[in-house]
Amino acid sequence: MLFFSYFKDLVGREVTVELKNDLAIQGTLHSVDQYLNIKLENTRVVDQEKYPHMLSVRNCFIRGSVVRYVQLPPDGVDVDLLHDATRREARGG
Amino acid sequence: MLGGPGLESVVDQFISVITNDGRNIVGVLKGFDQATNIILDESHERVYSTKEGVQQLVLGLYIIRGDNIGVIGELDEELDASLNLSELRAHPLKPVIH
Numbered sequence: 001m002l003f004f005s006y007f008k009d010l011v012g013r014e015v016t017v018e019l020k021n022d023l024a025i026q027g028t029l030h031s032v033d034q035y036l037n038i039k040l041e042n043t044r045v046v047d048q049e050k051y052p053h054m055l056s057v058r059n060c061f062i063r064g065s066v067v068r069y070v071q072l073p074p075d076g077v078d079v080d081l082l083h084d085a086t087r088r089e090a091r092g093g
Numbered sequence: 094m095l096g097g098p099g100l101e102s103v104v105d106q107f108i109s110v111i112t113n114d115g116r117n118i119v120g121v122l123k124g125f126d127q128a129t130n131i132i133l134d135e136s137h138e139r140v141y142s143t144k145e146g147v148q149q150l151v152l153g154l155y156i157i158r159g160d161n162i163g164v165i166g167e168l169d170e171e172l173d174a175s176l177n178l179s180e181l182r183a184h185p186l187k188p189v190i191h
Contacts, residue, residue, distance in 0.1 A: 019163060020189040021115060037098055037129075043166070052183050053117050053141060056173035057109055057166030061098055063129055066113065066163040066189050 002089050006082065007032040007070075016046065016071040017062055023051055025060065036064035100125045103167050108133075110157060111164040115186035117141070119168065120155065129159030139178070141186070146179035163189055 011029050017038060018024045024047070027040030041059045045051045054060070103122050110118045110133065120136030133155045140148040 020191060021111075021113075021163065021187045023111070023164075023186065025164075031099060033098065039099060050183070051186070052181055053111065053139075053186055054109065054164075054166055056169050056176060058169050058172070060164055060166040061100060061103075062164050063098075063159070063162050065191075 001034075002085055003036060004032060004034055006085075007036065007038075010072065010076055013073060013076050015040070015073075015076075017067055018069040018071065019062070019066050020068045021066070023053075025054070025062065027060070030059070033064075036067065038062045038064065038067065038070070098125060098127075098129050098165075100129075100131075100165065103165070107168040107170060107173070109164075109166040109168050110162060111166070111186060112157065113161045113163055113189040115188045117186065118152065118155070118157070120152075122165075126159075129162050129165075131157050131159070131162065131165070133157060141181070141183040143182050143184055145182075147181050149178070 013029055015029050016024055016026045025043050025045055027043035030039040030041045032038055039061050043058055043060050045054050108122045117139045118136055119139060120133035123132040123134045125131045136152040136155045138150045138152060
């Protein structure tokens with residue numbers, strides 16, 4: 001639940017999602033769900049020449065199970081807040 | 094907290110699906126469920142190659158199991174129509190490795 005809440009707070013920010021097939025998609029975080037499925041808007045693939053497969057896609061749904069990394073803006077992370085939340089989850093879980 | 098993928102907004106629209114084995118399948122989303130299993134109508138697979146243009150293989154009405162789905166992209170039909178698929182050369186997508 002921690003990361004679900006964390007991503008909900010990041011809605012509207014620019015992120016880059018790197019998938020387990022090495023594809024990387026940049027876009028605005030539109031929404032996230034309990035499975036950490038991600039919906040992005042205004043998407044563009046990072047290496048468009050190498051991956052023209054999504055040229056006509058502007059909004060997409062990415063299944064959580066296929067995400068390797070979610071790259072965030074550096075000012076998008078309040079490390080202390082995350083640290084506290086993690087400690088709380090560890091205690092409760 | 095929503096139970097499943099928020100795909101209602103793309104039902105009856107053309108979508109582009111990237112599957113875990115690296116395939117790209119395009120079709121009209123007819124339905125989906127909590128596990129992201131989808132029903133795709135008028136579907137065709139776009140096969141990318143470095144040697145020749147994009148091949149389109151007609152598939153028809155398909156159910157794709159959610160386990161095997163990576164990305165569901167909303168196709169912008171105008172943008173898609175402007176693509177010259179016969180000129181496009183690319184390596185096929187890699188399969189997903191967990």
